[in-house]
Amino acid sequence: MPKPGLKETVTDCPAPAQQPRREQILDAALELFAHHGLNNVTTRQIAQRVGISQPSLYAHFPNREAICAEVCLRAMDTLYVMLTTALDPLASLRTRIITLGRNYVQFGLNNEAAYRVAFMGDVTGDELPERDRVMGAGLRAYEVLYALAVEACGGESHDCALLAQSIWASIHGLVSLLLSCREFPWVDIDGFIDRHIDILADQLCRASVQQSGPSMRQI
Amino acid sequence: MPKPGLKETVTDCPAPAQQPRREQILDAALELFAHHGLNNVTTRQIAQRVGISQPSLYAHFPNREAICAEVCLRAMDTLYVMLTTALDPLASLRTRIITLGRNYVQFGLNNEAAYRVAFMGDVTGDELPERDRVMGAGLRAYEVLYALAVEACGGESHDCALLAQSIWASIHGLVSLLLSCREFPWVDIDGFIDRHIDILADQLCRASVQQSGPSMRQI
DNA sequence: CAATTAACCTATCAATGATAGGCTATCATT
DNA sequence: AATGATAGCCTATCATTGATAGGTTAATTG
Known part of the structure; x- marks a missing residue:
C-alpha cells in the first residue's frame, strides 16, 4: 500500500517543518486583505489560496470574523x-x-x-x-x-x-x-x-x- | 368612477399628492441607514419598510448601491x-x-x-x-x-x-x-x-x- | 489492534443581491 | 368604448457567500 497520493497536502513541502495550517490561513488572509480590502475577500478565496476546502477554515477559526480579527x-x-x-x-x-x-x-x-x-x-x-x-x-x-x-x-x-x-x-x-x-x-x-x-x-x-x-x- | 379597491397603493394617502415611490424608497433607506449603518441594511428591509416587494426596488434603482449613493x-x-x-x-x-x-x-x-x-x-x-x-x-x-x-x-x-x-x-x-x-x-x-x-x-x-x-x- | 482525535472533504443551508417573466391598471389613440 | 402601450408590481428563481452536518482518512495512544 504505497499510497502515493492524497497525503500530499501535508507531505508536499520538503523538510521545512511545514508552517501550521492556522498560520498558513492567517498569511493567506493577510495577503488577500492587503490586496483587495477586508470586505472584498471571501472565505472561499482564503481557502483556495491555502489549498483546502472552504469549510475546513472552520476547523481553525469559529468564523470569518475571527480570521479578520x-x-x-x-x-x-x-x-x-x-x-x-x-x-x-x-x-x-x-x-x-x-x-x-x-x-x-x-x-x-x-x-x-x-x-x-x-x-x-x-x-x-x-x-x-x-x-x-x-x-x-x-x-x-x-x-x-x-x-x-x-x-x-x-x-x-x-x-x-x-x-x-x-x-x-x-x-x-x-x-x-x-x-x-x-x-x-x-x-x-x-x-x-x-x-x-x-x-x-x-x-x-x-x-x-x-x-x-x-x-x-x-x- | 368609484373604483374603490386595488388602487389603494396610489390613492391611499388622502390628498397630499402621495410622495413618489422613488422618494419613499430613499426615505426608508435613509432612516434604516441612520439606524443600522449602511452595510447592515438589506434590500428586503428597505422594500418591506416601503411596503413593496424586494425586486420592485429594481424598477426604481439599478442596484442597491445606487440607493446608497x-x-x-x-x-x-x-x-x-x-x-x-x-x-x-x-x-x-x-x-x-x-x-x-x-x-x-x-x-x-x-x-x-x-x-x-x-x-x-x-x-x-x-x-x-x-x-x-x-x-x-x-x-x-x-x-x-x-x-x-x-x-x-x-x-x-x-x-x-x-x-x-x-x-x-x-x-x-x-x-x-x-x-x-x-x-x-x-x-x-x-x-x-x-x-x-x-x-x-x-x-x-x-x-x-x-x-x-x-x-x-x-x- | 482498537480507540481516540485532528484535519479534511462533500453536500447542503440560509441570507442576500439580482434577474426573468407575467399580471394589472392607467392612459393615449383611434 | 375598444386597443395597444407602458408603468409598476409580484412570484419564482439565481448565484454568491458565510456557515453547518456528517462522514472519511490518518496519525496517535493505550
Whole structure:
C-alpha cells in the first residue's frame, strides 16, 4: 500500500517543518486583505489560496470574523512595537513626537486593513467583540502618545488628556484621509505629512513650555 | 368612477399628492441607514419598510448601491449648504473658521452613513463610480475650507494648499475618531471638539498674520 | 489492534443581491 | 368604448457567500 497520493497536502513541502495550517490561513488572509480590502475577500478565496476546502477554515477559526480579527490584532501589535521601540528616551520631546507621528502614519498607510478595523470602524461582521479587541490593541498606541502628552504637561490633567486626544485626532485624520481619498490631488503627500506632523509637534511643545514657564501648577 | 379597491397603493394617502415611490424608497433607506449603518441594511428591509416587494426596488434603482449613493449624495449636498450659508462674510476669519468647523463636525456626527461613504471609504459595494460621486459632492465642502485658507494666505499658493489640507485632516480626524471610537473615554466630548477647533483656528490665523505682517511675499 | 482525535472533504443551508417573466391598471389613440 | 402601450408590481428563481452536518482518512495512544 504505497499510497502515493492524497497525503500530499501535508507531505508536499520538503523538510521545512511545514508552517501550521492556522498560520498558513492567517498569511493567506493577510495577503488577500492587503490586496483587495477586508470586505472584498471571501472565505472561499482564503481557502483556495491555502489549498483546502472552504469549510475546513472552520476547523481553525469559529468564523470569518475571527480570521479578520486575528490578522488585524497581530498588525496592531506591530504598531505598538514600532511606536515604542522607535522612541529614544534621551531625545527631545519634539524629536520623539515627530518620530512617533511618522511611524504612526507609515504604519497606517502600510496596514490599511488593520488600521481601518481598529480606528475607522471598518466592521468585519455584525459582531462587536472582535472589533473591540482590535481597537483595544490599537489603543495601546494611543497610550504611547498619551505618555508624551503627560510629559509635556508635567503630569496628568484634564488639559493633558485634551492635548493627547487632539493630537491623536489630527494625526489619525491624516492617515484616514490619505487612505480614503487616494485619488485626491494632494499637493505633495510627503511634504503634507511632514508639515502636518510638525504642526502637531508645535502643539505639544507649546504645552510643554507653557508648563515649564510658570513652573508652577495652579492650586 | 368609484373604483374603490386595488388602487389603494396610489390613492391611499388622502390628498397630499402621495410622495413618489422613488422618494419613499430613499426615505426608508435613509432612516434604516441612520439606524443600522449602511452595510447592515438589506434590500428586503428597505422594500418591506416601503411596503413593496424586494425586486420592485429594481424598477426604481439599478442596484442597491445606487440607493446608497443617492441617499449619501443628498446628505453631502446639505453639508455644502450648511457650510456656505453659515458663513457670514463680514465676520472675522477666526469666527468663520470656527463656525465652519463646528458645522462640519455637527454634520459628520449627525450623518454618519454619508460621511463614511464620502470621506472614510465606506464602500457600498464593489463599484467605485458611485462612491466617487459621493466623494465628489463631499469635496465641495473642502472647497469652502480651501477658500478660507486662500484668504488667510493672501492668495493661492503651495503653502495655502498645505494649510487647507492640514486643517481638513485635523478636523476630519476629529469626526472620524468620534464616529469610530464611540466608547472611547473621551475626557469631555464637547470640550474636546471646541478645543480642537480652536487650535485649527489658531493655525489658520497664524498663517494670516504671517502673511499680513511682512506684508510682502518672498517672491 | 482498537480507540481516540485532528484535519479534511462533500453536500447542503440560509441570507442576500439580482434577474426573468407575467399580471394589472392607467392612459393615449383611434 | 375598444386597443395597444407602458408603468409598476409580484412570484419564482439565481448565484454568491458565510456557515453547518456528517462522514472519511490518518496519525496517535493505550
